[in-house]
Amino acid sequence: MNRTLLCSVVGAAVVALDGTVLTIVRPALRRDLHAHVGQVQWTSTGCLVAVAGLLVFAGRLGDHYGHARVFALGAFGFAVTSTGMALAPDVGAVTAWRVLQGGCGALLPPARPRSVVVPHFSEPDSPRSWAPRPPSSCTTPPRPVRVSPAASNRPR
Structure with a gap:
């Protein structure tokens, strides 16, 4: 369970880092x-x-062959293509x-995290891992604010 979540987070970090690196490298x-x-x-x-x-x-490949295998193939392919880009002779x-x-x-x-991570959590843990509960101030209606007559008659 923890290994699956760790792999998903590492995969997301690698993809995010890749996009950041490409943005920085554009001028060069x-x-x-x-x-x-x-x-x-x-x-x-x-x-x-x-x-x-x-x-x-x-996603369909993951459903058919298993999400762990598809993740491994994606991670391997991502590493190979990164190496290919580093050695590329032209744009x-x-x-x-x-x-x-x-x-x-x-x-x-990172492209499809729910299909990989959610099956590894029990039913009570699943909603917490994907939809954190909002703070009570967001779920309760606002209370009416009373304005005293003296406060509304003040010059502005």
Whole structure:
């Protein structure tokens, strides 16, 4: 149970870190690979299109083959594509690797955490792990505020 949650959190952190690193590296990517702004933008857009396009399919793969296997495949593919991007000779190769990385990212739990984590918690624990209860001030209606006649007659 704790291992599953840990893997899901680590997967989310890796994907978030990857997006942050790509944002920081964009100027160097333009300079070192002599790329145009549009080419560099496709490194992010290609990944997002791949994730969005394969998200439902990745969930179906997890249902059929097991979410742990699909997670392992996604993590391995994410590492391989990250290495490929680091060794890419031009911006076209970086974009291609990034699209493949988006496909692998769709297999990771950050894209579909509920299907991986929730089955490992008992029924009473499940709602707490996904929907924290709001504070009582959000759930109780506001009480009417009484304004004294003296306070409403004051000059402003």
